Amino acid sequence: MNKLLSIAARTLSAVVALGIFAAFAGVDGLAQQAPAAAPAAGQDAGQRGGGAAAPGQGARGGGGGGRGVVPLGDGPWEYGNGPNRYRAVVVTKNVVRPWGIAFLPNGDLLVTERNSLTPGEPGRLRVIRNGVLDPTPLGPLPDMLAEGLGGMMDVSLHPQFAQNRLIYFTYSKRHPDPKQCLPEAERQKLPGNQRPPCSATTAVARARWDGGSTLTDVKDILVTKGWYGGPAAQNPECGRGGGGNDNARIGKGCSVGPATGSYGSRLAWDKAGLLYVTTGDRNLPLMSQDPQNHNGKILRIRDDGSVPPDNPFAGNAKYLPEIYSLGHRNPLGLWYRESTGELWSTEEGPQGGDELNLVKPGKNYGWPLASLGRNYDGSIVGQGFGGPNIEDPTVFWVPAIAISGLSFYDGDKLPWKGQAFVGAMRAGTGQFVARVTFNSAGLPTARDHSMLADLRQRIREVKPGPDGLLYVLTDENAGAVLRIEPVAPPATPK
Secondary structure, eight states: HHHHHHHHHHHHHHHHHHHHHHHHTTOTOOOOOSSSOOOOTTGGGHHHHHHOEEETTOOOTTTOOOOOOOOOOOOOEEEGGGOOOOOEEEEEEESSSSSEEETTTTTTTTEOOOOSTTTTTOEEEEEEEETOOOOOOOOOOOOOOTTTSSEEEEEEOOOOOOHHOOOEEEEEOOSSTTTSSSSHHHHHHSSSSOOOOOOEEEEEEEEEESSSSSEEEEEEEEEOOOOOOOSSSOTTTTTTOOOOOOHHHHHOOOSSSOOOOOOOEEEEEEEEEEEEEEEOOOOOOGGGGOOOOOTTTTEEETTSSOOOOOOOTTTTTTSSSTEEEEEOOEEEEEEEEEETEEEEEEEEESSOOOOEEEEEETOOTTTTTTTBBBBBTTTTTTTTTTOOTTOOOSSSSSSSOEEEEEEEOOOSSSOTTTTTEEEEEOOTTTTTTEEEETTTOOOEEEHHHHHHHGGGEEOOOOOOOOTTTTEEEEEETTTTEEEEEOOOOOOOOO
16 A cells, blocks of 8 residues: 555656646746656656657657748847857848758858758758858769758768868768669659659768868768668558557557658767767667667767777777767757866657757666656556656756757857757747756756757757857758857946
8 A cells, every 4th residue: 555655756756847837838937957857657648758749849850840930031130148148140031941050160151051951952061151152062962862861961070170170961862873872863764753762871971171172082981881771671560651659650660750860960069089970760769779770879989980999988889989879859959068078969759759868978867768758649658757777858848949059158149158059940849059057066057048049049059169250050941150249338427
């Protein structure tokens, strides 16, 4: 009897706590932290705190929900009060679905365009020179599958770029075998409903750039072991389409969404000059737990693609040696914080359960064994939230905000030193820059969801530049690069 009462008490505590977390998910001033304990086994739908997703929520694979976007004006716009007042300025417009941004020593910017407005055309790498988008893209680029959320993704400079002129970028690599992926020119000749699916995987490429429009020494330094999406034999356990019980499908190794989604794909360098790479689960969740597959992982490599000898699984034949952490669904933000030596990531959950994670070597972040979000059929994900040998998020969002890019601000020109900035894309519950405040113990204590919310743009990335200001990418067909700068206080009357 005492044992039953104990279970009931723990269950009630979880209901109350998670209900409060969910109720205040979008309220400024509250930072959701992971509950101290996982919900008891066997909880029903009402005991997760998230409930079913709101209408329009839950697009699989990181694309966000309904658009709800308004055309972006010319600005500038001023927001906030007192020391928190800031100005948002348009650096340039008409960047197609911008994904990644890198800051050049001379003040110019590199920006990736995930894909083209013309079906089948690849993504591009663009230069913004003195605030003007150069009409000539950089190239040549490798053959990529620019479909769904694939294409040209993140871009980063080598830490010694000024000396070696090396740039790095991620993209969705088309399978070279035409039986696995027809050349795009041939695919585009076929009616849309007759085009065979293509196998692709995430790749990291390196190139040398002299500042003009031509890349040289273009080379893949890592082609991940995550090929998926081609016309492979259908798993008889899965059937066709995405219907049925999601947990059952996941357990059988079936997909729960299109193979063209959930690529993840962010880059970050640490102090030692090692490169971290995120990959998504491609909507085949069990890949995230497969130690012989790179999908659903954060990887760690040298600048030539080789494996550092101190990687957590180096020398362990059960794991691919590039794996730094596993159990990720769709990590769309990545930031190495030089002031603390910490690696952080943001990760999209399914229906709810977007996460801000402190990434630790060799740790498992749970997907799809655990999540605060729900499957798209409304069921609890796996065993529920948390569990043995699973790292809980530092902060989570319920309902989901379609979380994206991530950075920490450690500059002096803006009043938010030590705070995390997170992009959000989902109509109704996102489309702003979320700002998370931490206390002296490193615990999240508050958040603000007001930054750029009035503009109603899908925020793909937010990064501090070397000038101490923040730069924001809006993920639209006619996307923009915005700059966040301080507003000088009014002069005191004499």
